[in-house]
Amino acid sequence: MSDITRDDVAHLARLARLAVSDAELDMFSGQIDAIVDTVSRVGEIPDDVPPTAQVVPQTNVLRPDVHEPSLRRDVALAEAPAAEEGRFRVPRILGEEL
Numbered sequence: 203m204s205d206i207t208r209d210d211v212a213h214l215a216r217l218a219r220l221a222v223s224d225a226e227l228d229m230f231s232g233q234i235d236a237i238v239d240t241v242s243r244v245g246e247i248p249d250d251v252p253p254t255a256q257v258v259p260q261t262n263v264l265r266p267d268v269h270e271p272s273l274r275r276d277v278a279l280a281e282a283p284a285a286e287e288g289r290f291r292v293p294r295i296l297g298e299e300l
Contacts, residue, residue, distance in 0.1 A: 206235040 208227045211234060215222040222230065275288060284291035 206231050206238060210234075 208231050211227050211231045212222065214234075215227075279285040279288070279290070282290050
């Protein structure tokens with residue numbers, strides 16, 4: 203075990219500028235200690251175990267990318283609330299200058 207103390211948690215809370223109650227110091231010290239202990243077990247994994255990104259194999263469930271004709275510009279712009287110079291007209295944002 204790593205033995206994360208209440209003082210360690212209080213120090214971390216001060217560094218993070220978090221207000222932590224006495225009850226939370228006790229609770230968090232146990233939780234952080236368990237997390238550190240669990241993460242430290244990664245070093246116990248044998249060297250012959252290959253690294254993996256996923257525990258179970260995954261397959262791509264997306265449909266194939268097929269090129270299909272889209273709407274003509276004039277049809278799309280006819281349905282727009284506002285159009286200008288062959289493009290959709292949208293409100294200016296963040297005070298940008300043209």
